[in-house]
Amino acid sequence: MIRHADKPVVMILAGHDPSGGAGLVADAEAVRGCGGWPVTVPTAMTVQSTREVASVEPCSGDFIRRAARVLFDDFRIAAIKVGLIPNLDVLEAVIDVARMSPGTPLIVDPVIRSGGGAELSTPGLLEPIRHRLFPLVDILTPNRHELARLTSLTEVDDVSRVVEVMSLGCAAVLVTGTDPLDDESTTGNVVHTLHTPELNRQWQWPRLPAHYHGSGCTLASALATRLAAGEGLATACAQAQRFTWDTLDNGLALGQGQYLPDRVWRAPDFDATLE
Amino acid sequence: MIRHADKPVVMILAGHDPSGGAGLVADAEAVRGCGGWPVTVPTAMTVQSTREVASVEPCSGDFIRRAARVLFDDFRIAAIKVGLIPNLDVLEAVIDVARMSPGTPLIVDPVIRSGGGAELSTPGLLEPIRHRLFPLVDILTPNRHELARLTSLTEVDDVSRVVEVMSLGCAAVLVTGTDPLDDESTTGNVVHTLHTPELNRQWQWPRLPAHYHGSGCTLASALATRLAAGEGLATACAQAQRFTWDTLDNGLALGQGQYLPDRVWRAPDFDATLE
Numbered sequence: 237m238i239r240h241a242d243k244p245v246v247m248i249l250a251g252h253d254p255s256g257g258a259g260l261v262a263d264a265e266a267v268r269g270c271g272g273w274p275v276t277v278p279t280a281m282t283v284q285s286t287r288e289v290a291s292v293e294p295c296s297g298d299f300i301r302r303a304a305r306v307l308f309d310d311f312r313i314a315a316i317k318v319g320l321i322p323n324l325d326v327l328e329a330v331i332d333v334a335r336m337s338p339g340t341p342l343i344v345d346p347v348i349r350s351g352g353g354a355e356l357s358t359p360g361l362l363e364p365i366r367h368r369l370f371p372l373v374d375i376l377t378p379n380r381h382e383l384a385r386l387t388s389l390t391e392v393d394d395v396s397r398v399v400e401v402m403s404l405g406c407a408a409v410l411v412t413g414t415d416p417l418d419d420e421s422t423t424g425n426v427v428h429t430l431h432t433p434e435l436n437r438q439w440q441w442p443r444l445p446a447h448y449h450g451s452g453c454t455l456a457s458a459l460a461t462r463l464a465a466g467e468g469l470a471t472a473c474a475q476a477q478r479f480t481w482d483t484l485d486n487g488l489a490l491g492q493g494q495y496l497p498d499r500v501w502r503a504p505d506f507d508a509t510l511e
Numbered sequence: 512m513i514r515h516a517d518k519p520v521v522m523i524l525a526g527h528d529p530s531g532g533a534g535l536v537a538d539a540e541a542v543r544g545c546g547g548w549p550v551t552v553p554t555a556m557t558v559q560s561t562r563e564v565a566s567v568e569p570c571s572g573d574f575i576r577r578a579a580r581v582l583f584d585d586f587r588i589a590a591i592k593v594g595l596i597p598n599l600d601v602l603e604a605v606i607d608v609a610r611m612s613p614g615t616p617l618i619v620d621p622v623i624r625s626g627g628g629a630e631l632s633t634p635g636l637l638e639p640i641r642h643r644l645f646p647l648v649d650i651l652t653p654n655r656h657e658l659a660r661l662t663s664l665t666e667v668d669d670v671s672r673v674v675e676v677m678s679l680g681c682a683a684v685l686v687t688g689t690d691p692l693d694d695e696s697t698t699g700n701v702v703h704t705l706h707t708p709e710l711n712r713q714w715q716w717p718r719l720p721a722h723y724h725g726s727g728c729t730l731a732s733a734l735a736t737r738l739a740a741g742e743g744l745a746t747a748c749a750q751a752q753r754f755t756w757d758t759l760d761n762g763l764a765l766g767q768g769q770y771l772p773d774r775v776w777r778a779p780d781f782d783a784t785l786e
Contacts, residue, residue, distance in 0.1 A: 245765055252527070254578050255585065256539065256549055264536050265543065268775040273765050274531055281553060281570065283578045285585035290577070295556065299568065303529050303558045310530065310560035310766040490520055490548050491585040500543040500775050 243273045244464035245311045247304065248457065249330055250319030251280040251292065251347070251356070257449030257496045258350075263317060265499040266457035270479055272464055274457075275311055277303045279330070280322040286449050286491030289354040294322040297329030304333040314464035316340055317457050318369075320347040323358045327365065334372045341374045341463045344406075345456035346382045362386060371405030375469065377456045379412045398431045408432040410473055412455065414443075430473050437470050441481050448484050449494035455480040518548045519739035520586045522579065523732065524605055525594030526555040526567065526622070526631070532724030532771045533625075538592060540774040541732035545754055547739055549732075550586055552578045554605070555597040561724050561766030564629040569597040572604030579608040589739035591615055592732050593644075595622040598633045602640060609647045616649045616738045619681075620731035621657045637661060646680030650744065652731045654687045673706045683707040685748055687730065689718075705748050712745050716756050723759050724769035730755040 246267045253259030260276050267274035277300055283290040307313065316334060321327050334342050346365065349355055366386060370376070378386060378401075380394060387397040398409045413427040425440040458479045462472035483497035490496055521542045528534030535551050542549035552575055558565040582588065591609060596602045609617050621640065624630055641661060645651070653661060653676075655669060662672040673684045688702040700715040733754045737747035758772035765771055 243763060243765060252551075252553060254550055254552055254582055256551060261536060261539050261549070261551055264531065264539070265775075268540065273763065273771070274536070275529055276527070276531060276536055277529055278527060278553075278556060281574060281578075283574070283581055285581045287585065290581055293574065299556060299558070302565070303556075306558055306560045306565055307529055310562065310768070488518060488548065490518060493585070496548070500540075 243271060244314040244461065245273045245275060246457070246460050246464050247307060247313045247316045248274050248276040248319070249279055249300065249304075249316065249333065250276070250453070251282055251322065252278045253282055253284055253450070255284060255286050255449065255491060255496070257286055257494065258453045259319065259450070262450040262453045262497070262499070263319065263457040266454045266479070266483075267461045269483070269499040270458045270461035270476070272461035275307045275313070277307070277333075279320055279326050284350070285493060286496065287493030289350045289356065292322050292356055294326055297325040300326060300329035301332055304336060308336055313337055313340055315460040316342050317460035318342070318344045319453060319456070320356055321361065321365065322356060324361060324364060327361065327369065331368055331372065341460070342372055343375050343377065343456055343460040343463065344369065344373045345377045345452055346386055347452070348382050348385055366404050370401065373406040375408040375410060375459070376401060376406045377410045377412065377452065377459065379415055379452060380417055381415060383411055384417065394429070402431065402433070408469060410459070412452065414451065428477055430470060432469065435470065437473070439474060439477055441477065444484050446487060446495045448487055448497055450497050451480060451484055454483055454497050454499060518546060519589040519736065521547045521549055521732070521735050521739050522582060522588045522591045523549050523551040523594070524554055524575065524579075524591065524608065525551070525728070526557055526597065527553050528557055528559055528725070530559060530561050530724065530766060530771070532561055532769065533728045534594065534725070537725040537728045537772070537774070538594065538732040541729045541754070542736045544758070544774040545733045545736035545751070547736035550582045550588070552582070552608075554595055554601050559625070560768060561771065562768030564625040564631065567597050567631055569601055572600040575601065575604040576607055579611060583611055588612055588615055590735040591617050592735035593617070593619045594728055594731070595631055596636065596640065597631060599636060599639060602636065602644065606643055606647065616735070617647055618650050618652065618731055618735040618738065619644065619648045620652045620727055621661060622727070623657050623660055641679050645676065648681040650683040650685060650734065651676060651681045652685045652687065652727065652734065654690055654727060655692055656690060658686055659692065669704075677706065677708070683744060685734070687727065689726065703752055705745060707744065710745065712748070714749060714752055716752065719759050721762060721770045723762055723772055725772050726755060726759055729758055729772050729774060
């Protein structure tokens with residue numbers, strides 16, 4: 237039985253995380269878990285564990301352009317999801333890739349620091365991201381720390397920051413509220429908020445008891461897949477949050493550090509009599 | 512609910528294929544589909560589609576060693592699966608990685624040519640693979656073309672070739688028989704054969720009607736996962752073949768070329784009322 241083109245194809249541009257918690261493999265799993273097919277272009281190699289990022293080794297912009305061009309010629313790409321952008325060479329390639337397929341939804345997860353606190357991009361990259369990438373973005377998915385880093389220092393609350401990001405060209409922003417800013421407590425539910433020119437929506441989720449490696453990647457890739465499947469923006473945001481929360485609630489403690497989201501939790505269906 | 516260490520962790524050393532049909536992402540999917548958790552170290556980047564391999568760009572041996580060392584320190588690795596080895600620098604790193612964890616089952620899929628016929632490794636690599644890697648291999652999973660390439664020209668049948676490979680140090684060999692050699696027809700069932708010093712086993716599978724991108728990767732990674740889960744060699748070979756056949760029987764025609772194995776066929780379970 238060959239099944240023809242019944243899965244939306246999502247292009248992933250992301251760093252590779254060997255632990256599988258985050259990055260390109262995690263994105264691919266999230267796309268599969270949400271009913272799509274991932275095609276994946278690495279933006280960087282990393283050496284990392286569930287505890288820390290030891291190094292980030294950027295891929296070349298030239299490689300990224302060539303890999304993406306071949307994929308556009310082969311597949312019908314229904315959404316593009318961007319994760320780690322380690323330097324200006326890669327940023328320029330990502331912009332070129334987005335322009336190869338105008339009209340395809342562009343979902344950008346602005347990965348700036350690892351969960352463990354390591355800086356993942358070269359200094360000076362935030363300004364070209366703001367002024368050259370944001371005008372192409374259909375939805376940005378920052379956490380509150382990333383939102384604060386991506387906006388000017390004069391903005392003092394999340395809503396003002398979102399207004400600034402949208403004034404730079406992002407069509408919509410989904411702000412995840414798992415982690416508090418410095419002066420806040422972590423009690424109560426987690427609140428995620430969607431902002432578009434037409435609507436603002438808010439969702440609340442029970443706070444989970446652990447720290448996870450790759451929750452942001454999972455959410456953005458799930459969102460990209462549901463948009464690729466044709467869902468409306470608010471529904472896709474809701475479904476992606478539900479999916480992500482479930483992957484965290486089923487998180488796995490396989491390494492020494494952060495827990496790993498379980499994005500493909502189908503139990504294997506082996507025939508015990510087969511040998 | 513945090514689930515502790517209930518999944519065997521498999522280390523994948525493989526080339527990255529952006530199409531997702533083969534390579535590192537395919538291996539990761541197969542590990543998940545068979546009940547394990549993959550940690551993945553790229554051996555090469557490639558530019559490719561479901562039709563052809565446009566380029567192979569090796570990773571550095573130094574990167575591979577560092578990435579693997581961090582993973583061994585973080586996870587309990589229960590099996591190591593090796594795919595594409597593009598050059599001597601990577602081969603030496605793969606040998607060093609295998610020696611970092613003596614006693615861990617080492618499954619080697621000797622990827623030499625792509626399904627489309629492109630050579631994927633540098634010339635001259637077969638001899639050091641035979642003499643330096645084979646002595647470390649617990650099970651080699653060549654197709655019949657690869658088996659012929661990996662043995663001396665004087666061997667004229669598969670059994671003689673297997674004997675030669677085992678005399679070089681491979682503890683076991685699973686030969687996949689999907690593709691005929693030059694002078695043979697493609698009628699009848701597909702026959703895969705397992706050879707060890709103690710036993711020989713043979714399995715027959717109904718021939719499927721298409722060409723697939725990544726069937727060998729899927730089989731070797733499924734086998735690694737079942738060995739990591741503690742299954743005996745013959746049972747693990749049988750379960751891996753069953754899994755692989757199912758992924759091909761559910762193959763997807765999403766690109767212009769070869770079909771894509773569906774290794775994660777859990778239907779997404781979305782709540783249509785959520786928005």
